[in-house]
Amino acid sequence: KAGVTQTPRYLIKTRGQQVTLSCSPISGHRSVSWYQQTPGQGLQFLFEYFSETQRNKGNFPGRFSGRQFSNSRSEMNVSTLELGDSALYLCASSLGRTGYNEQFFGPGTRLTVL
Amino acid sequence: AQKITQTQPGMFVQEKEAVTLDCTYDTSDPSYGLFWYKQPSSGEMIFLIYQGSYDQQNATEGRYSLNFQKARKSANLVISASQLGDSAMYFCAMREGWTGNQFYFGTGTSLTVIP
Numbered sequence: 001k002a003g004v005t006q007t008p009r010y011l012i013k014t015r016g017q018q019v020t021l022s023c024s025p026i027s028g029h030r031s032v033s034w035y036q037q038t039p040g041q042g043l044q045f046l047f048e049y050f051s052e053t054q055r056n057k058g059n060f061p062g063r064f065s066g067r068q069f070s071n072s073r074s075e076m077n078v079s080t081l082e083l084g085d086s087a088l089y090l091c092a093s094s095l096g097r098t099g100y101n102e103q104f105f106g107p108g109t110r111l112t113v114l
Numbered sequence: 115a116q117k118i119t120q121t122q123p124g125m126f127v128q129e130k131e132a133v134t135l136d137c138t139y140d141t142s143d144p145s146y147g148l149f150w151y152k153q154p155s156s157g158e159m160i161f162l163i164y165q166g167s168y169d170q171q172n173a174t175e176g177r178y179s180l181n182f183q184k185a186r187k188s189a190n191l192v193i194s195a196s197q198l199g200d201s202a203m204y205f206c207a208m209r210e211g212w213t214g215n216q217f218y219f220g221t222g223t224s225l226t227v228i229p
Contacts, residue, residue, distance in 0.1 A: 035219075045218070
């Protein structure tokens with residue numbers, strides 16, 4: 001069974017630009033969660049999608065948004081990039097039926113904002 | 115208050131020895147799940163072990179076991195017979211409630227296995 005895939009793996013953008021990251025979950029998984037990981041803040045939850053609906057959201061500004069498609073693939077968008085948005089963005093998928101399903105993480109997208 | 119606290123930023127262990135990584139959590143929800151993840155230098159998060167709040171037995175997965183002390187709100191990870199490949203960051207995480215709640219992660223413990 002293929003794992004969680006994230007594209008692109010590396011991205012360099014400049015301040016003010018916008019970026020879209022993609023995540024393809026494991027086949028059959030309906031929940032996709034996004035996390036931001038930085039050396040200073042650690043792992044922070046961005047949002048979770050389940051069956052195309054945002055089920056939960058972390059404490060990030062509205063510049064961070066996401067969506068999930070009917071095939072469970074998910075995209076995350078960051079508008080008006082700031083230097084502080086430089087981070088590793090991790091996507092995780094799970095069956096999602098309960099809160100205790102194991103999450104499987106993708107390799108991440110490393111975003112650098114110049 | 116922090117939901118998940120990992121007080122050991124870095125740990126060293128001799129190869130083949132056992133090591134305990136500490137994790138305490140804070141929740142008032144009677145239903146919750148506790149997870150441990152490993153993150154090697156490659157960056158990918160690898161699930162290790164899960165413990166539910168209603169589970170009577172401590173979880174075990176191969177060389178990994180979770181020392182769950184509910185009254186103390188601790189969920190320490192024990193790695194037996196450490197291997198060089200165990201060198202990585204280890205994160206403790208918690209999810210409250212049944213569905214629709216976010217994962218809370220600790221700040222992680224960097225484990226180095228010495229040959």
